[in-house]
Amino acid sequence: HSNREMWFRDFFPSNVCPINAKANTFYGIMFDAGSTGTRIHIYTFVQKTPENLPELEGEIFESVKPGLSAYADHPEKGAETVKRLLDMAIDAVPQHLWKKTPVVLKATAGLRLLSEEKAEALLLEVREVFEESPFLVPEDSVSIMDGSHEGILAWITVNFLTGQLSGQNQHTVGTLDLGGASTQITFLPRFEETLKETPGDFLTSFEMFNNTYKLYTHSYLGFGLKAARLATLGALNMEAVDGQMFHSSCLPKQLEAEWHFGGVKYRYGGNKEGETGFKPCYLEVLKVVKGKLHQPDEIRGSSFYAFSYYYDRAVDTNLIDYEQGGVLEVRDFERKAKEVCDNMERYNTASPFLCMDLTYITALLKEGFGFRDNTLLQLTKKVNNVETSWTLGATFHLLQSLGITY
Numbered sequence: 001h002s003n004r005e006m007w008f009r010d011f012f013p014s015n016v017c018p019i020n021a022k023a024n025t026f027y028g029i030m031f032d033a034g035s036t037g038t039r040i041h042i043y044t045f046v047q048k049t050p051e052n053l054p055e056l057e058g059e060i061f062e063s064v065k066p067g068l069s070a071y072a073d074h075p076e077k078g079a080e081t082v083k084r085l086l087d088m089a090i091d092a093v094p095q096h097l098w099k100k101t102p103v104v105l106k107a108t109a110g111l112r113l114l115s116e117e118k119a120e121a122l123l124l125e126v127r128e129v130f131e132e133s134p135f136l137v138p139e140d141s142v143s144i145m146d147g148s149h150e151g152i153l154a155w156i157t158v159n160f161l162t163g164q165l166s167g168q169n170q171h172t173v174g175t176l177d178l179g180g181a182s183t184q185i186t187f188l189p190r191f192e193e194t195l196k197e198t199p200g201d202f203l204t205s206f207e208m209f210n211n212t213y214k215l216y217t218h219s220y221l222g223f224g225l226k227a228a229r230l231a232t233l234g235a236l237n238m239e240a241v242d243g244q245m246f247h248s249s250c251l252p253k254q255l256e257a258e259w260h261f262g263g264v265k266y267r268y269g270g271n272k273e274g275e276t277g278f279k280p281c282y283l284e285v286l287k288v289v290k291g292k293l294h295q296p297d298e299i300r301g302s303s304f305y306a307f308s309y310y311y312d313r314a315v316d317t318n319l320i321d322y323e324q325g326g327v328l329e330v331r332d333f334e335r336k337a338k339e340v341c342d343n344m345e346r347y348n349t350a351s352p353f354l355c356m357d358l359t360y361i362t363a364l365l366k367e368g369f370g371f372r373d374n375t376l377l378q379l380t381k382k383v384n385n386v387e388t389s390w391t392l393g394a395t396f397h398l399l400q401s402l403g404i405t406y
């Protein structure tokens with residue numbers, strides 16, 4: 001900073017200082033290519049003083065459905081959806097900053113589940129869209145993200161937004177993300193015991209804002225809500241599903257329908273003759289989760305932030321308000337699952353999968369991760385008007401690696 005800039009600062013409150021408004025504002029564009037949709041996050045930051053963390057000024061967010069993986073056989077059409085979102089950034093970012101504004105896309109479980117050939121073709125087309133844009137395209141700007149990074153970056157986002165990463169007293173919170181195709185759990189272990197009993201590949205050291213965090217994190221591929229539906233139906237990872245009908249006690253008895261996921265068409269329906277309801281459904285779902293996940297003792301007594309499909313299904317069943325979010329206990333999901341599954345006819349306006357989804361969430365929390373009935377879950381979509389998504393953590397990481405911030 002030149003002396004002239006500092007001279008200005010003495011005369012203006014920092015938020016209206018004309019120097020602050022111009023010289024220290026910068027942008028970052030992060031795409032989340034999720035299994036069910038593609039989203040753009042355009043972040044604005046202000047670096048008020050060189051020694052402090054950059055402040056997040058705001059976020060512009062837009063999304064499209066379906067996700068890139070639905071274009072597995074038409075990669076150029078998939079890239080088209082990215083281009084349309086990127087056009088928003090042309091309007092949002094001032095022209096003189098285009099060349100300094102990095103654009104990155106990270107794909108998650110949807111692309112992890114595709115063949116390498118199909119995934120690569122999609123990424124290649126997106127790369128071309130980026131190269132043709134006026135923005136800064138860093139090396140490796142389009143990639144499939146490592147599952148462990150997905151959890152860590154979401155943890156960074158939530159703990160940054162709740163103010164836990166600055167200052168002395170850091171009481172970080174763990175995070176639970178339930179996507180369409182994979183699910184993540186991340187927390188900062190407090191006990192030596194946890195570190196000892198955890199498999200090595202569940203622990204990752206991560207540097208951010210001049211601190212090193214040794215986090216417990218894992219991404220379970222195939223355990224996202226939609227993948228779990230297929231697993232429950234017995235249709236996950238099937239080579240050919242043409243014409244075959246998949247049944248479940250978690251679905252309305254008379255139901256017969258079709259469902260598209262990851263570019264594949266599935267036929268599914270209820271148990272016309274057999275049982276339906278919470279009990280048989282829970283047993284069915286249990287087969288999908290039981291004994292498949294690592295259960296760290298430490299988490300049983302602590303509370304977690306939960307978002308994505310945990311949030312969506314809690315909203316769908318009026319457990320929380322869409323705008324406000326709320327605090328739930330694990331048993332609230334179970335209570336709701338029983339209510340929905342044992343009265344499936346009454347709930348026939350909502351998704352036919354509502355019973356299965358709630359039952360899966362219950363089983364995943366209790367039998368999968370080993371949470372107690374009274375474990376508290378803080379359900380949040382936004383903190384201070386910013387989406388609780390791994391994309392903010394990823395943008396910090398990106399800006400840091402480019403030397404735009406540190």
Ligand SMILES: O=c1[nH]cnc2c1ncn2[C@@H]1O[C@H](COP(=O)(O)OP(=O)(O)O)[C@@H](O)[C@H]1O
Pocket residue numbers: 033034035036037039067108109110178179180181182183224307308309310312381387388389
């Ligand atoms: O920006 C966001 N903030 C919070 N939740 C989001 C955001 N974007 C998508 N989601 C949620 O993510 C879930 C879908 O998961 P996604 O499509 O990301 O699958 P994946 O993570 O398995 O690839 C939905 O519950 C959707 O509401």
Ligand SMILES: [Ca+2]
Pocket residue numbers: 034035108179180308
């Ligand atoms: Ca996701």
